[in-house]
Amino acid sequence: MREYYLGLDLGGTKILTGLSDKNGKILARSRRETEADLGEEKIIANMIETVEDVLHKTGLSREDVKTLGIGSPGPLDSQKGIIIENSNLPWKNVPIKAKMEKKLNINTILKNDANAAALGEKWFGVGREVDNMVYLTISTGVGGGAVINKKLFTGVNDNACELGHTVIDPDGPLCGCGNHGCLESFASGTAIGRMAREAAEAGKSRVILELADNKIEDIDAVICAQAAYRGDKTAQEIFDTAAFYLGIGLGNFVNIFNTEMIVLGGGVMKASDLFLDKAIEKMEEIALPGPLEIVEVRESELGSDIGLMGAVAVAMEDRLIAHD
Amino acid sequence: MREYYLGLDLGGTKILTGLSDKNGKILARSRRETEADLGEEKIIANMIETVEDVLHKTGLSREDVKTLGIGSPGPLDSQKGIIIENSNLPWKNVPIKAKMEKKLNINTILKNDANAAALGEKWFGVGREVDNMVYLTISTGVGGGAVINKKLFTGVNDNACELGHTVIDPDGPLCGCGNHGCLESFASGTAIGRMAREAAEAGKSRVILELADNKIEDIDAVICAQAAYRGDKTAQEIFDTAAFYLGIGLGNFVNIFNTEMIVLGGGVMKASDLFLDKAIEKMEEIALPGPLEIVEVRESELGSDIGLMGAVAVAMEDRLIAHD
Incomplete structure (x- = not known):
């Protein structure tokens, strides 16, 4: 049963990914360089690597994960799951949701980082x-x-x-x-x-x-x-x-x-x-x-965890509202 | 059965009240001077008069009306139904909702005029x-x-x-x-x-x-x-x-x-x-x-009807959403 959640904070210099249980408790985290200068495919491979890493650390599989939330700087089209452009990453119109879903087979939601952070504060920060x-x-x-x-x-x-x-x-x-x-x-x-x-x-x-x-x-x-x-x-x-x-x-x-x-x-x-x-x-x-x-x-x-907890909150929003 | 609605546009110089069927169609309207200078009791009596007038014109009774919506300039506490003050009306902290409900025995909702107008545009204007x-x-x-x-x-x-x-x-x-x-x-x-x-x-x-x-x-x-x-x-x-x-x-x-x-x-x-x-x-x-x-x-x-249609929309909001 899919009852775990992934949050991925995609920054221009680093990627921070966390695996959360259904209560928003982070069970494992993985951090690595974005390597933005190496281009789109490499950045996505690095994102996948952090996901694999937290799964490995917890002994869970992709099938255990209900949703992956990604917080990214914009502008982006989060309905279509596309990063339109990004001053820190060398890409244009990258269908990040489709790419991650194809590679991981996990439902993926993309939100801009400030929107994600707002959700993180609401559910895991002072906004509780x-x-x-x-x-x-x-x-x-x-x-x-x-x-x-x-x-x-x-x-x-x-x-x-x-x-x-x-x-x-x-x-x-x-x-x-x-x-x-x-x-x-x-x-x-x-x-x-x-x-x-x-x-x-x-x-x-x-x-x-x-x-x-x-x-x-x-x-x-x-x-x-x-x-x-x-x-x-x-x-x-x-x-x-x-x-x-x-x-x-x-x-x-x-x-x-x-x-x-x-x-x-x-x-x-x-x-x-x-x-x-x-x-x-x-x-x-x-x-x-x-x-x-x-x-x-x-x-x-939330300090430097705001991006991560925001991404987790993006992944969990429906559940958090339903169980509040 | 209460299936009609009243909207009352309370202005500094005039009161305009309309009686609407359950589809937002105005069946009768009544307009009169606010007589703001004559004080609180007189203004409320004038408001009641316009309500009685539209009921009389349509042959309906108070028991046929589900909700009275009032749009008024603020600042006001619309949750408590109180007009806090009003640069055009000589009153302070008037519990308009309680007063109208006591005199008419009709559920009353008070909103500031611009908020009411937004609802009027949404349901009866270009915002449809x-x-x-x-x-x-x-x-x-x-x-x-x-x-x-x-x-x-x-x-x-x-x-x-x-x-x-x-x-x-x-x-x-x-x-x-x-x-x-x-x-x-x-x-x-x-x-x-x-x-x-x-x-x-x-x-x-x-x-x-x-x-x-x-x-x-x-x-x-x-x-x-x-x-x-x-x-x-x-x-x-x-x-x-x-x-x-x-x-x-x-x-x-x-x-x-x-x-x-x-x-x-x-x-x-x-x-x-x-x-x-x-x-x-x-x-x-x-x-x-x-x-x-x-x-x-x-x-x-909506022209000069915006205040009236806003007040009607305030009265009908729940129904309008439910039947949209």
């Missing part, structure tokens, strides 16, 4: 307590997902909750999507790194420059955070700017989703003490009293 | 064709509502979709909510009127001023539209500004809701030829390819 939540990942980019009445809000063709690509200041910086002033262009790790490089170039922060060994091109959000922790005023101002705009975004999401919880995750949240309080303060200004009253902002506690 | 839509009313203010998988998206405490109060430019004008640069502060009738008064005060448009008989305080969105129709460049520029920001808002909603349709209604849409094409053009810039591909922007065709 609520039926309605918004998840925002603040990482290289800013991505989002929403759970409404326990279910992932997918939109009509699985493109809902592109929260990082909501314009909050049309005079803002150019975003990767081609628009100006998206939330992502202010509050992502990429944006913080860009502001730090601009500050260093303008001679505004010796600390930032020193931390990068005077190599402006090496300055990123991590270095900016290090400088801020050393008390560098310019670096802290950069986080203040990110906080201001993040707060606007959060306030907008409160007014739109009227949700019980907003969960924040992603690598930039490791430095949350540099910006989160100010962002929440701004959010409280923007949000209307009605929806503000019932919302709580929480930090993800 | 789709299961997922966003409704945006561009009127004195800007309000919104969303239908997801046929159902009204209410949020946790019925405050979802305050789409007019999403900040899209923090350097923008002061909004009635206290923030700067909400969509409402750029694209509402109030905003257009404000921009037209500012232009007239600055001596930028003789046409606007003349249309208002040189009374700056009389300049509103209607006058601005009249000036634009006469070819006044300044008036058209004001609509261009509104279109620019409306387009940003629409683009954001496409990226957030990934819906099949956005329906635009409200009084300002009577002048839609002055701004809608430009707004859609901007929306298409902001929206990502995935969600843009499947969305269509439509103008409401």
Whole structure:
């Protein structure tokens, strides 16, 4: 009987796969390099290898697995199970669902990583307590997902909750999507790194420059955070700017989703003490009293497991709802 | 057997009530002044009067009515059926549901007017064709509502979709909510009127001023539209500004809701030829390819009946979903 589940977190540099029992308990995990530069077939072979590895570790077979959930950066067509393109992987229009199903004979569901993470938080993270939540990942980019009445809000063709690509200041910086002033262009790790490089170039922060060994091109959000922790005023101002705009975004999401919880995750949240309080303060200004009253902002506690647990939650969503 | 429905559109100046059969066909309607200045008891008596009137016209009794739906401007607590306050009505925390149920012995549901209108469009308007839509009313203010998988998206405490109060430019004008640069502060009738008064005060448009008989305080969105129709460049520029920001808002909603349709209604849409094409053009810039591909922007065709049909849809929602 198929009563186990697989979750596969497909990243640009690594693949992390876990095998879960029917309660979401991870029985085995396997991690390896994506080897994105070696092309489509090799990446898929590496994905299969991690699946075989967790099966081997647990003594289970493919026939024991009900569903494989995959979380991947987009854009993708998750209804058809196709990765349309991916800035980290050298592929276009790869029918990942069909390929995995053919090779493994396991029902496969593909979701974008932020949507998957939202489900992971709902079922295995701080979102367990609520039926309605918004998840925002603040990482290289800013991505989002929403759970409404326990279910992932997918939109009509699985493109809902592109929260990082909501314009909050049309005079803002150019975003990767081609628009100006998206939330992502202010509050992502990429944006913080860009502001730090601009500050260093303008001679505004010796600390930032020193931390990068005077190599402006090496300055990123991590270095900016290090400088801020050393008390560098310019670096802290950069986080203040990110906080201001993040707060606007959060306030907008409160007014739109009227949700019980907003969960924040992603690598930039490791430095949350540099910006989160100010962002929440701004959010409280923007949000209307009605929806503000019932919302709580929480930090993800799943850490680097968020991608894996998101993929497992994608695989298990129907079961989790049915047995809740 | 209770198989009829009542819809009551509660406005600051008028009440419009309709009695509908189980298919949403309006059998009788009654309209009267709200008489908001005469206070709570009188307003409720006037509401009851319109209900008695449609019952009388159809020869039906209260016992024939299953549900009364009320659409009202907010903020309100629709779960408890309380109008918290209302800029047009002189009341605070009025338990409208309890009062109507006590006086009429008819199950009553209260929803904010924009949410009700979204349901009206879904079931009786252009939204009939789709299961997922966003409704945006561009009127004195800007309000919104969303239908997801046929159902009204209410949020946790019925405050979802305050789409007019999403900040899209923090350097923008002061909004009635206290923030700067909400969509409402750029694209509402109030905003257009404000921009037209500012232009007239600055001596930028003789046409606007003349249309208002040189009374700056009389300049509103209607006058601005009249000036634009006469070819006044300044008036058209004001609509261009509104279109620019409306387009940003629409683009954001496409990226957030990934819906099949956005329906635009409200009084300002009577002048839609002055701004809608430009707004859609901007929306298409902001929206990502995935969600843009499947969305269509439509103008409401319900006209001044939108409030009434929204209230009827509120009353009938469960039946409409069950029999769809």
